[in-house]
Amino acid sequence: MGEMNGGTMMRREGWERRLSAEIRDWDGRAFEWGSADCLGFCRAVARAMTGADPIPDLPAYGSEYTAAKVLxxxxxxxxxxxxxxxxxxxxxxxxxxGDWVMTAAEGAMPGAMGVVTGRHALHLGAAGLVRRPVLTAEAAWCVD
Incomplete structure (x- = not known):
């Protein structure tokens, strides 16, 4: 597991390099429920940066319907x-x-989760990663 600080995750030394490498690994992947979806992308980036999954033990799902049932x-x-x-x-x-955002920006699925890379966030779209301005996000969460 990753380093913990009072129950919160901590970014490991070299997290910036790990963030970039994980994004490269996801570049070009098409959206697929349960294996290559927006939450999976965010969780993979968080694991790369911290060594821990912020949402551990999430049951498997393979469609929008089963994802809703899991929730x-x-x-x-x-x-x-x-x-x-x-x-x-x-x-x-x-x-x-490295933080997470949720957006309903045009071109991203409603409620799409993404990872902040600077002034933009990357979201997993139908044909791969989509860049959206962070300030179009509706919510943000800290991944430390």
């Missing part, structure tokens, strides 16, 4: 609710590289 089964009303249960929110304007 309800875990007691959450939405993906946003699930992430709130595991990561602290930060103001969108304060999100930094």
């Amino acid at each position: 309800v089964g875990l007691g959450h009303r939405s993906l946003e609710d699930l992430v709130d249960a595991h990561l602290p929110r930060v103001p969108v304007a304060r999100a930094r590289r």
